[in-house]
Amino acid sequence: MTYTTHSESETEALGARFAKDLPGGSVVALYGDLGCGKTAFVRGMARGMGLDAAVTSPTFTIVNEYEGSPRSLFHFDMYRLAGAEELFDIGWEDYLARGGVCAVEWSENVPGAFEGDEIAVRFEKTGDDTREITMEGGPDLC
Amino acid sequence: MLILSVESSCDETAVALVENGRKVLADEIFSQVALHQLYGGVVPEIAARSHLEVVTLLADRALRTAGRTRADIDAVACTYAPGLIGAVLVGVNFAKSAALALGVPLIPVHHIRGHIAANYLAYPELEPPFLCLAISGGNTLLADVRGYTDMSVLGRTRDDAAGECFDKSARVMGLGYPGGKPIDDLGRQGDDRAYDLPRPAVHGDDPYDMSFSGLKTAVVNIVHHAEQTGAELDKAGLAASLCRAVSETLVGRTMRAAEALGYKNIAVAGGVAANSRIRADFEAACRKAGRTLFVPPLRLCGDNAAMIGAQGYYEYLAGHTAGPDLNAYATMEL
Ligand SMILES: Nc1ncnc2c1ncn2[C@@H]1O[C@H](COP(=O)(O)OP(=O)(O)OP(=O)(O)O)[C@@H](O)[C@H]1O
Numbered sequence: 207m208t209y210t211t212h213s214e215s216e217t218e219a220l221g222a223r224f225a226k227d228l229p230g231g232s233v234v235a236l237y238g239d240l241g242c243g244k245t246a247f248v249r250g251m252a253r254g255m256g257l258d259a260a261v262t263s264p265t266f267t268i269v270n271e272y273e274g275s276p277r278s279l280f281h282f283d284m285y286r287l288a289g290a291e292e293l294f295d296i297g298w299e300d301y302l303a304r305g306g307v308c309a310v311e312w313s314e315n316v317p318g319a320f321e322g323d324e325i326a327v328r329f330e331k332t333g334d335d336t337r338e339i340t341m342e343g344g345p346d347l348c
Numbered sequence: 349m350l351i352l353s354v355e356s357s358c359d360e361t362a363v364a365l366v367e368n369g370r371k372v373l374a375d376e377i378f379s380q381v382a383l384h385q386l387y388g389g390v391v392p393e394i395a396a397r398s399h400l401e402v403v404t405l406l407a408d409r410a411l412r413t414a415g416r417t418r419a420d421i422d423a424v425a426c427t428y429a430p431g432l433i434g435a436v437l438v439g440v441n442f443a444k445s446a447a448l449a450l451g452v453p454l455i456p457v458h459h460i461r462g463h464i465a466a467n468y469l470a471y472p473e474l475e476p477p478f479l480c481l482a483i484s485g486g487n488t489l490l491a492d493v494r495g496y497t498d499m500s501v502l503g504r505t506r507d508d509a510a511g512e513c514f515d516k517s518a519r520v521m522g523l524g525y526p527g528g529k530p531i532d533d534l535g536r537q538g539d540d541r542a543y544d545l546p547r548p549a550v551h552g553d554d555p556y557d558m559s560f561s562g563l564k565t566a567v568v569n570i571v572h573h574a575e576q577t578g579a580e581l582d583k584a585g586l587a588a589s590l591c592r593a594v595s596e597t598l599v600g601r602t603m604r605a606a607e608a609l610g611y612k613n614i615a616v617a618g619g620v621a622a623n624s625r626i627r628a629d630f631e632a633a634c635r636k637a638g639r640t641l642f643v644p645p646l647r648l649c650g651d652n653a654a655m656i657g658a659q660g661y662y663e664y665l666a667g668h669t670a671g672p673d674l675n676a677y678a679t680m681e682l
């Protein structure tokens with residue numbers, strides 16, 4: 207399913223709808239270039255999950271944790287990683303075992319890490335303020 | 349009081365010996381930036397492993413440099429939050445065993461509090477209260493430092509850190525990683541009005557919050573438009589315009605807070621404080637407003653262990669010590 211958004215807040219709203227009923231343990235692999243709105247989308251996801259969290263970019267920290275009940279959100283960023291092994295080295299499986307929703311920016315940097323169980327969300331910049339967001343798998347938002 | 353301090357929260361592994369929170373006797377740093385340049389970023393597994401191998405060697409070297417022995421150590425301090433958890437744990441575990449083996453107190457230190465305390469090392473006369481802007485690759489926050497261990501965040505970035513904005517802009521401009529220095533160097537040769545970049549507006553009721561993702565995206569758009577149309581990109585002008593935009597946001601927020609809270613002293617901390625445009629703008633603004641500016645020298649701006657020893661001393665005086673069950677935390681409020 208492909209959606210077009212025309213502002214950051216529209217992308218956030220889409221993320222909120224997307225994550226509202228997302229089951230714990232879901233892996234959301236985000237793909238797309240710098241400034242495509244991946245972090246904005248995850249900020250919306252946190253809101254949709256009812257988390258009172260100020261979502262900032264995890265590029266430097268590699269993972270930001272937002273605790274919640276019943277679902278926590280683990281926000282990863284693979285921007286500075288070199289491959290899938292590195293993801294396992296930072297304790298990826300521990301996060302999975304904790305049953306939260308894992309959203310992973312720059313998933314293109316960890317090819318093969320998710321074994322096909324993930325929901326892929328691809329971002330494309332089609333104008334300064336427009337983004338085409340394509341979801342493979344996941345909830346039907348219509 | 350002699351404190352052995354350890355910092356291992358990200359790219360750097362560092363060990364220092366600091367006396368009474370103010371005097372650095374040894375300050376050993378092993379930087380992994382060279383390693384990471386090969387990959388274009390931090391590689392955590394490499395990070396954690398080199399931390400582990402390196403931390404003990406650094407501690408021995410620190411003692412030799414200072415001409416002290418293990419018996420002279422009165423306490424051990426370490427960064428315990430926030431940071432890359434595997435990396436932070438290396439420092440925490442080393443500090444725990446060292447404190448246990450030596451029979452001295454263990455002092456957990458918040459990484460950002462450490463950056464703020466770098467100012468105590470550079471400026472013996474500086475005491476709280478003051479306002480501190482902490483700017484690095486992972487953090488951008490304005491802190492109200494009421495006391496050595498009594499502080500709160502007035503404003504922070506809502507999205508990207510200022511250093512992240514520099515790094516990512518440098519990447520799309522083909523300037524390499526880390527991007528702060530090349531952008532600064534190139535910017536000094538350019539016209540800071542060459543490009544009209546957005547001044548990140550932040551909505552809501554936190555008047556000191558900041559935003560840098562719009563700036564990053566504007567730079568990305570400018571570079572892509574130039575690629576698509578074949579127009580020549582004025583890289584020096586873009587770097588200069590970017591430094592100006594980031595600086596105006598940071599300096600503007602900080603000076604406004606100083607005015608509102610009535611602070612005379614303003615400190616800047618973190619790796620981005622090395623940016624020459626930001627320094628120059630702060631100097632000019634403080635001169636004009638009659639405030640005093642404190643910016644530590646470059647070596648103390650980046651991650652280091654001396655700053656952890658400085659803050660550790662004041663945490664100790666406040667009674668903030670920990671037992672062998674001390675944990676490391678990826679996130680933690682200031
Ligand atoms: N339709 C849109 N959806 C999302 N963001 C938009 C849109 N139009 C413009 N923007 C701008 O694009 C930027 C998106 O930044 P964001 O940090 O979310 O991207 P990102 O994909 O996470 O980048 P990075 O690769 O650096 O992590 C923001 O500055 C936002 O204001």
Ligand SMILES: [Mg+2]
Nearest residue numbers: 244245263311
């Ligand atoms: Mg992002």
